[in-house]
Amino acid sequence: MTGRGPSRGGADGGLARHVPVLPAEVLEAIRADAGGLFLDGTFGAGGYSRAILDAHPENRVLALDRDPGAISGGQALVSAYGGRLTLVETEFSAMEDAAAETGLGGFDGIVLDIGVSSMQLDEAIRGFSFRADGPLDMRMASSGESAADLVNEASEARLADIFYHYGEERLARVIARAIVADRKAEPFRTTRQLSDLIGRIIRTRPGDIHPATRAFQALRIAVNDELNELARALHAAERLLRPGGRLVIVSFHSLEDRIVKVFLAARSGRGGGSRHAPVMAQAVPTFRVEGKWPVMAGEAELAVNPRARSAKLRAAIRTEAPAQGDDPAVFALAALPDEPVRGRGKGRGRR
Structure with a gap:
């Protein structure tokens, strides 16, 4: 994904972190x-x-x-x-x-x-990224269902559908089943919890994308419709x-x-x-x-x-x-x- 910011300074004149694409x-x-x-x-x-x-x-x-x-x-x-x-x-x-x-x-x-x-990816508190631990949120707005709400309350079938169709994740059903099993003991609250679970399921080789990439994309798409x-x-x-x-x-x-x-x-x-x-x-x-x-x-x-x-x-x-x-x-x-x-x-x- 890309930032939508200016090439010189932020919208408020701050440090340039966001470069507009094309x-x-x-x-x-x-x-x-x-x-x-x-x-x-x-x-x-x-x-x-x-x-x-x-x-x-x-x-x-x-x-x-x-x-x-x-x-x-x-x-x-x-x-x-x-x-x-x-x-x-x-x-x-x-x-x-x-x-x-x-x-x-x-x-x-x-x-x-x-x-x-x-800027949303870079701020761990927004919960979009698996690379830094933060609350499992992913909401672009300040209201509505969060990713934690979805992960902790949705049925196994709905989670599998989200991971498969919005993330094109081949192990959608396996991940959904593991989430439903693990959340019985402790609800998912952070990005690290979910990322670690997916990392236990998906084996990667050198050069592969992070194992949680597709599932996190799918949740973000679902949360923000x-x-x-x-x-x-x-x-x-x-x-x-x-x-x-x-x-x-x-x-x-x-x-x-x-x-x-x-x-x-x-x-x-x-x-x-x-x-x-x-x-x-x-x-x-x-x-x-x-x-x-x-x-x-x-x-x-x-x-x-x-x-x-x-x-x-x-x-x-x-x-x-x-x-x-x-x-x-x-x-x-x-x-x-x-x-x-x-x-x-x-x-x-x-x-």
């Missing part, structure tokens, strides 16, 4: 140098918002983030840009409400950087963009990228249906896709920002056609399948 490519795709009104759906430490505001003296940005820490940290940036930056604490799926409340609309560009930010948030945001962006406006999405793993691809393919007239939704009468395209996608980071960027390695940028241009209704295929990709994970799963495991 910054030049994002600015080009969104046409920030032409001047206009933009929406940054994932403010983070303000990297994209700052870059957009610096690209043209008349640019204005409505920036959203559901993390209260990002909102408080961005207030200095709001002041620095003299009213050109409006910052709202909310999910990016609620961008229409935020636009209505602030009196902004007819956006020339919307950018979404999907996933967890590096990330895939449904993305699906709702894509449809909202379609309604908010003016004709000629540009939608730019940076995603970091296949689950997110698949949702973006299916949405843009269907809305640009390239979709061919799926097992979730059959081919229907072709609607007038609401987006136009130009160029070759996805765009990925080059070696120069990877040398200074290794977290950009998995980033994929996709973009499309809004047409004059009226917005369409919700696409069932997109929301089907965001949901857990009805059929539960069965069997022990493949892979090398032990207890």
Whole structure:
């Protein structure tokens, strides 16, 4: 995952810890140098918002983030840009409400950087990372079900489904069964407890990713409802963009990228249906896709920002056609399948 912060200093002028991914490519795709009104759906430490505001003296940005820490940290940036930056604490799926409340609309560009930010990963108290011990939390906002709540209360079947479908973890059922067994003696409260349990189950070789990587990703996605948030945001962006406006999405793993691809393919007239939704009468395209996608980071960027390695940028241009209704295929990709994970799963495991 990547940070969403500026390349020089934080949003509050502090130490630079968060480097925006594909910054030049994002600015080009969104046409920030032409001047206009933009929406940054994932403010983070303000990297994209700052870059957009610096690209043209008349640019204005409505920036959203559901993390209260990002909102408080961005207030200095709001002041620095003299009213050109409006910052709202909310999910990016609620961008229409935020636009209505602030009196902004007819956006020339919307950018979404999907996933967890590096400042969230780096702060052990947030509970996103298995590399430092902290409370098993993982909430991007300050309310709702935490990862500890989920791990300690969900059924074995639901946990297995989450690990398998959101984390693509082959030993999902084994891990879920071990969690249910261990939590009877003591509830899971910290990231270290869960990471140690998974480390006992999954054997790794030199060069393998950490054994808890996939399970932690899956829990984070489930706790924050990330895939449904993305699906709702894509449809909202379609309604908010003016004709000629540009939608730019940076995603970091296949689950997110698949949702973006299916949405843009269907809305640009390239979709061919799926097992979730059959081919229907072709609607007038609401987006136009130009160029070759996805765009990925080059070696120069990877040398200074290794977290950009998995980033994929996709973009499309809004047409004059009226917005369409919700696409069932997109929301089907965001949901857990009805059929539960069965069997022990493949892979090398032990207890």
